[in-house]
Amino acid sequence: xRPLEQAQADVLETVPALSTARVSVFDAAGLVLAEDVxxxxxxPPFTNSAMDGYAVKxxxxxxxxxxxxxxxxxxxxxxxxxxxxxxxxxxxMTGAPLPAGADTVIKVEDTExxxxxxxxxxxxxxxxxxxxxxxxxxxxxxVFGARTRLTARHCAVLAALGVSPRTARRPTVxxxxxxxxxxxxxxxxxxxxxxxxTNRPLLAALLSEFGADVVDLGxxxxxxxxxxAALQRGASEADALLTSGGVxxxxxxxxxxxxxxxxxxGLWRVAxxxxxxxxxxxxxxxxxxxxxxxxxxxxxxxxQFARPALLHMMGARYLFRPRVTGVMxxxxxxxxAKTVFLRAFVDWSGDRATAxxxxxxxxxxxxxxxxxxxxxVVPRGQDVVAPGGEVGLEMFTWPENRTATDxxxxxV
Numbered sequence: 001x002r003p004l005e006q007a008q009a010d011v012l013e014t015v016p017a018l019s020t021a022r023v024s025v026f027d028a029a030g031l032v033l034a035e036d037v038x039x040x041x042x043x044p045p046f047t048n049s050a051m052d053g054y055a056v057k058x059x060x061x062x063x064x065x066x067x068x069x070x071x072x073x074x075x076x077x078x079x080x081x082x083x084x085x086x087x088x089x090x091x092x093m094t095g096a097p098l099p100a101g102a103d104t105v106i107k108v109e110d111t112e113x114x115x116x117x118x119x120x121x122x123x124x125x126x127x128x129x130x131x132x133x134x135x136x137x138x139x140x141x142x143v144f145g146a147r148t149r150l151t152a153r154h155c156a157v158l159a160a161l162g163v164s165p166r167t168a169r170r171p172t173v174x175x176x177x178x179x180x181x182x183x184x185x186x187x188x189x190x191x192x193x194x195x196x197x198t199n200r201p202l203l204a205a206l207l208s209e210f211g212a213d214v215v216d217l218g219x220x221x222x223x224x225x226x227x228x229a230a231l232q233r234g235a236s237e238a239d240a241l242l243t244s245g246g247v248x249x250x251x252x253x254x255x256x257x258x259x260x261x262x263x264x265x266g267l268w269r270v271a272x273x274x275x276x277x278x279x280x281x282x283x284x285x286x287x288x289x290x291x292x293x294x295x296x297x298x299x300x301x302x303x304q305f306a307r308p309a310l311l312h313m314m315g316a317r318y319l320f321r322p323r324v325t326g327v328m329x330x331x332x333x334x335x336x337a338k339t340v341f342l343r344a345f346v347d348w349s350g351d352r353a354t355a356x357x358x359x360x361x362x363x364x365x366x367x368x369x370x371x372x373x374x375x376x377v378v379p380r381g382q383d384v385v386a387p388g389g390e391v392g393l394e395m396f397t398w399p400e401n402r403t404a405t406d407x408x409x410x411x412v
Contacts, residue, residue: 001271030211031167032314042134055102058126105129147317168314174234176217178245199244235283245293274363275301294363320402326353331387343372
């Protein structure tokens, strides 16, 4: 069997890079920067008030209470028409540029307005409630480096800078389930031997969370001609294909047969559990991930192969989910010939993680996956986690923070 890390390296070294384009910040979340972003100007671009109040000279409010003549009222989006002299105040709204001559803002709660005047009841040192130009970002700063995967928070900064980033484009992924027994999820009545398709909804949801566009190729029965047509369609419309089922050694596992006709596809036995049978290769240059049929195997294979590969195609630096160390009070016994992924839920006491199995561990038991938030990962060569022993926890609900190197995947 092929070691997991070697299989992951083979996948990452094979997938092609996606093309890049300049995109709107409204469409950028989830995408990966193709170039560094340098600040084209200061943020804030001008010194402004941090609250509603009165702009004054700090030296004029050392002794309070004191009354000033109000010479102007400046709202956000407007600029004072004149500078400020001693004994004067300018009423100012949050975000409005600080008038020339002013160096502090007295919040409105500490004032009492009069007829063309204001009574200041509290003093404030210079700089109070003042946002300096460039106080957040300076012109020319490296704001975000290339290979950063953008979140909503990144997009807000880019919007403040007026930057439409250049990114790898959003991947389009085709999904397909196989097997005569597989019926659509909304199939009301199942005949003997039939099951509803769980894998396409699972993959569609995972890809939607990931930010990919999905092409749904539906369910294809054990028909080589129909399967060939579906895969050819997927290769023509998508950047990657994800199939489920048909990659084991059974007589009716047609995916491997059709794949061998369409492209350069390898059928692998990976030293992992679940998801040992796995197919990977290219159809007309488009990567195909042939996932097993059992739904938990689909999830594990997606997390270990497809998700990192899609991120790699997008140019991301971080490809793999975080792993933390926790303890298993009940321990576990596993197959030492494989890297084993156990579904677990994690309790936290401060920064200490305690992992317990979330249910049955057979690869068809979806209920244990639904309530889990981590895979307890037992490495190849280890057969027992002793009660109270430590185990690595792959937090599959957390954003990626491990590079290929961090994950022990050596790329050429």
